[in-house]
Amino acid sequence: MSSSVTELLTAAILTVSDSTAHGARQDLSGPALASLLMENCYQVVETAVVPDEGPEIQTALIRLSAKARLVVSTGGTGLSPRDVTPEATRAVCERLVEGLADVMRFEGIKKTPYAVLSRAVCGTRGTTLIINVPGSPRGAVESLSSIIELLPHALNLLRGQTEH
Amino acid sequence: MSSSVTELLTAAILTVSDSTAHGARQDLSGPALASLLMENCYQVVETAVVPDEGPEIQTALIRLSAKARLVVSTGGTGLSPRDVTPEATRAVCERLVEGLADVMRFEGIKKTPYAVLSRAVCGTRGTTLIINVPGSPRGAVESLSSIIELLPHALNLLRGQTEH
Amino acid sequence: MSSSVTELLTAAILTVSDSTAHGARQDLSGPALASLLMENCYQVVETAVVPDEGPEIQTALIRLSAKARLVVSTGGTGLSPRDVTPEATRAVCERLVEGLADVMRFEGIKKTPYAVLSRAVCGTRGTTLIINVPGSPRGAVESLSSIIELLPHALNLLRGQTEH
Numbered sequence: 001m002s003s004s005v006t007e008l009l010t011a012a013i014l015t016v017s018d019s020t021a022h023g024a025r026q027d028l029s030g031p032a033l034a035s036l037l038m039e040n041c042y043q044v045v046e047t048a049v050v051p052d053e054g055p056e057i058q059t060a061l062i063r064l065s066a067k068a069r070l071v072v073s074t075g076g077t078g079l080s081p082r083d084v085t086p087e088a089t090r091a092v093c094e095r096l097v098e099g100l101a102d103v104m105r106f107e108g109i110k111k112t113p114y115a116v117l118s119r120a121v122c123g124t125r126g127t128t129l130i131i132n133v134p135g136s137p138r139g140a141v142e143s144l145s146s147i148i149e150l151l152p153h154a155l156n157l158l159r160g161q162t163e164h
Numbered sequence: 165m166s167s168s169v170t171e172l173l174t175a176a177i178l179t180v181s182d183s184t185a186h187g188a189r190q191d192l193s194g195p196a197l198a199s200l201l202m203e204n205c206y207q208v209v210e211t212a213v214v215p216d217e218g219p220e221i222q223t224a225l226i227r228l229s230a231k232a233r234l235v236v237s238t239g240g241t242g243l244s245p246r247d248v249t250p251e252a253t254r255a256v257c258e259r260l261v262e263g264l265a266d267v268m269r270f271e272g273i274k275k276t277p278y279a280v281l282s283r284a285v286c287g288t289r290g291t292t293l294i295i296n297v298p299g300s301p302r303g304a305v306e307s308l309s310s311i312i313e314l315l316p317h318a319l320n321l322l323r324g325q326t327e328h
Numbered sequence: 329m330s331s332s333v334t335e336l337l338t339a340a341i342l343t344v345s346d347s348t349a350h351g352a353r354q355d356l357s358g359p360a361l362a363s364l365l366m367e368n369c370y371q372v373v374e375t376a377v378v379p380d381e382g383p384e385i386q387t388a389l390i391r392l393s394a395k396a397r398l399v400v401s402t403g404g405t406g407l408s409p410r411d412v413t414p415e416a417t418r419a420v421c422e423r424l425v426e427g428l429a430d431v432m433r434f435e436g437i438k439k440t441p442y443a444v445l446s447r448a449v450c451g452t453r454g455t456t457l458i459i460n461v462p463g464s465p466r467g468a469v470e471s472l473s474s475i476i477e478l479l480p481h482a483l484n485l486l487r488g489q490t491e492h
Contacts, residue, residue: 079261079288079321087259095415097407099433099444105263116263116311117318124407147444154445157407243425243452243485251423269427280427280475281482 008155011042012068014050014060016075016085017135021051029074029140036141040148042070052076057088065128069155072144075135077120085132086119093123093130100147107146127158172319175206176228178214180239180249181299185215193238193304200305204312206234216240221252229292233319236308239299241284249296250283257287257294264295264311271310291322336483339370340396342378342388344403344413345463349379357402357468364469368476370398380404385416393456397483400472403463405448413460414447421451421458428475435474455486
């Protein structure tokens with residue numbers, strides 16, 4: 001991997017969870033994602049936690065997008081009344097990348113049919129790629145793993161490098 | 165199945181069809197869906213018929229969502245000029261559940277490649293799940309059957325029960 | 329194929345590419361799509377080239393939709409900063425046909441996993457079907473080929489012919 005590609009690989013992680021934000025639950029998914037990203041040569045420049053509130057999620061995604069080329073959020077992608085991460089993500093993205101979300105969902109179905117209920121989306125904000133994954137540590141890691149090999153090329157395209 | 169889960173399983177059916185609404189065609193899809201839902205322990209609290217008019221579909225979906233936890237519409241999901249059920253559904257839903265629509269479509273393709281032309285969507289309005297299925301009795305029943313086992317868990321999550 | 333079906337099969341092709349629009353690159357994808365369409369009995373009534381500018385893409389799609397029942401655009405579907413064809417397409421379509429885009433993407437993945445990054449959409453404007461395919465000649469032809477057999481039926485439905 002060339003040094004210019006390595007420079008690309010900055011990541012931030014946003015844990016979206018009422019119970020974690022209020023200190024009632026330890027964040028296991030954020031650190032699990034950080035490990036996975038570091039194993040794949042990403043520099044994790046920031047991790048953050050917000051409750052399941054649309055405006056707070058949007059503010060955090062905007063802030064993290066300015067600091068890292070890849071922002072991965074975990075949590076808030078399901079059907080519970082407070083699950084609004086996909087809506088907040090759509091609101092801050094200029095463009096959606098439906099295929100990445102579809103692949104994560106279809107790979108998830110191979111493990112559990114309930115993966116189909118994930119409403120996770122992926123999109124771009126400027127030159128940053130934002131990816132939603134589910135809140136459980138296992139769902140978060142499995143989802144990101146299913147697309148992680150595609151991401152360096154995607155980040156390269158986002159930066160305007162169009163040649164393979 | 166516990167009694168609290170059984171209480172969840174209220175359903176309403178909306179047949180969207182100009183010819184049925186005008187009395188020119190008998191509704192076969194609505195009763196076929198009702199049978200399928202009753203076999204799966206749902207109490208069908210109301211069935212209704214509207215023509216392929218966006219505002220009438222929206223009004224009916226809003227009304228039925230207040231009465232049942234699951235609303236299944238049949239018809240208006242294709243490419244004919246008057247097929248506007250997906251647009252009306254999106255307009256009354258706060259959140260979309262793309263995965264359920266994708267599964268119905270991909271299961272449908274196994275029967276007929278034209279299933280790919282279904283524009284059916286699924287979404288949530290308050291604690292109600294709204295599901296579009298095609299207008300033909302066979303397409304309606306096959307589509308709903310392909311996801312029906314996921315629905316009790318989905319409805320449970322919608323009510324705010326997040327533990328498995 | 330009856331003569332009424334043949335009359336349906338008018339197509340226009342829009343090449344979306346900065347370098348082609350500025351004369352710096354020969355358009356290979358547009359002619360490749362034209363060949364594929366003519367082999368499938370379409371009359372190609374117009375081909376056009378525009379740069380990767382949202383308003384110009386929208387204007388061209390609107391103009392071509394008035395002339396042909398099928399409009400195929402090539403280019404601008406990826407993640408490069410100037411790739412905005414899907415957004416321009418959504419803006420001029422009244423209805424989306426998600427299934428066609430999904431099939432093109434999933435068929436593409438069988439050739440290259442990066443096909444998942446295509447953000448191509450399909451939708452309808454009046455009685456015209458608009459289809460985005462990628463910019464490379466091979467990606468363009470493979471994408472359109474994967475759905476081309478479904479299109480006569482889709483165009484027939486769009487015209488209001490609902491019986492098989």
